[in-house]
Amino acid sequence: MHWHILGVGAIGSVWAAQLHLAGYQVTLLLRNKQKLLTYQQQGLVYESDKLGRHQLNIDAELIDAHSPIENLLVVTKAFASLEALNSVAERLTPHSQVVMLQNGMGPQQQAAAQYPHLSIWAATTTDGAYLKKPFHVIRAGYGETLYGPLNQSATGFTDTLFPQVFPELQINQTPDILHKLWCKVAINAAINPLTALYQCKNGELLNTVERRNTVADLCDEISRVANACDQPLFEQPLFDVVAHVAKQTAGNFSSMHQDILHQRPTEIEQITGFICDEATRHGIATPINEALRHEIQALSERSK
Numbered sequence: 001m002h003w004h005i006l007g008v009g010a011i012g013s014v015w016a017a018q019l020h021l022a023g024y025q026v027t028l029l030l031r032n033k034q035k036l037l038t039y040q041q042q043g044l045v046y047e048s049d050k051l052g053r054h055q056l057n058i059d060a061e062l063i064d065a066h067s068p069i070e071n072l073l074v075v076t077k078a079f080a081s082l083e084a085l086n087s088v089a090e091r092l093t094p095h096s097q098v099v100m101l102q103n104g105m106g107p108q109q110q111a112a113a114q115y116p117h118l119s120i121w122a123a124t125t126t127d128g129a130y131l132k133k134p135f136h137v138i139r140a141g142y143g144e145t146l147y148g149p150l151n152q153s154a155t156g157f158t159d160t161l162f163p164q165v166f167p168e169l170q171i172n173q174t175p176d177i178l179h180k181l182w183c184k185v186a187i188n189a190a191i192n193p194l195t196a197l198y199q200c201k202n203g204e205l206l207n208t209v210e211r212r213n214t215v216a217d218l219c220d221e222i223s224r225v226a227n228a229c230d231q232p233l234f235e236q237p238l239f240d241v242v243a244h245v246a247k248q249t250a251g252n253f254s255s256m257h258q259d260i261l262h263q264r265p266t267e268i269e270q271i272t273g274f275i276c277d278e279a280t281r282h283g284i285a286t287p288i289n290e291a292l293r294h295e296i297q298a299l300s301e302r303s304k
């Protein structure tokens, strides 16, 4: 099985390394000659406390190479994923499998609708990784990745996408990936914008009564939207799940907090923006989400 990786950042590098180590043929898709040159000079360094340090020479090419793509993993930030997919669309064949792996919601569904003749899958992960520098990735967290079909073409695919065994990736197929994406976006909508705004670690999100009340009200809004969309979230209240995740990741700075800090674009539109747009569609008021959407947008603008 040959996988092309589009988005060779933190998570994309982990997947490239793990697929390569599991014996798959892997090709990295890089978007300009400078990046390709940098990669060719150093290769991919993958560090993990479980498997040690690997110096890997995985094939790489520019996105506008001409060979057909059999299996594509799109693992950019959510705001870039549809454009990234479009940039290689001509290389996909009617038999290609495309997996969209990112946080947030929207682009995955747009991809499934835009390419009904292709098998479009979505994936969500609780793994953690960061880049020490370009093409040098540190695996920081060991979670689970769930993937499942998003459109009819993928539903008809009966084999598993990942037949090999991975020592360090826990990958499972789910029949209802949409619901898993909803659950993840709900948690991210409750934690990410507030930690970015308070400039705090996840573990500090609930450490005052005022913050706890805000998170509780925010969770109420998100849950009401999910229910209106026929996606009731968890068996326990969203607030309890969020409190659990915040405790489990207490020492982390959320990805949105880090994006603001490092003056990078955030996924606010695909997380909180998605919740707000669904709320509008169902006539539900979400004043806290709306306020957070605008505050994070303003923070992003200010940090440019």
Ligand SMILES: NC(=O)C1=CN([C@@H]2O[C@H](COP(=O)(O)OP(=O)(O)OC[C@H]3O[C@@H](n4cnc5c(N)ncnc54)[C@H](OP(=O)(O)O)[C@@H]3O)[C@@H](O)[C@H]2O)C=CC1
Binding pocket: 006, 007, 008, 009, 010, 011, 012, 029, 030, 031, 035, 063, 075, 076, 077, 078, 080, 083, 084, 087, 101, 102, 103, 104, 125, 126, 127, 128, 129, 130, 131, 255, 267
């Ligand atoms: N990192 C983590 O621990 C976790 C991340 N996630 C989610 O996974 C997704 C990916 O995150 P992460 O790996 O951290 O992100 P990164 O920013 O580290 O990587 C994204 C990569 O995508 C590349 N890219 C962007 N646009 C294009 C394009 N048009 N064509 C080709 N490549 C492109 C970027 O390349 P360039 O360098 O050229 O800009 C960059 O290397 C996000 O949705 C994130 O929220 C989920 C759980 C944990």
Ligand SMILES: CC(C)(CO)C(=O)C(=O)O
Binding pocket: 103, 187, 188, 191, 192, 202, 245, 249, 252, 253, 254, 255, 256
């Ligand atoms: C679960 C959480 C909040 C962990 O930091 C996350 O997914 C993120 O930071 O984007």
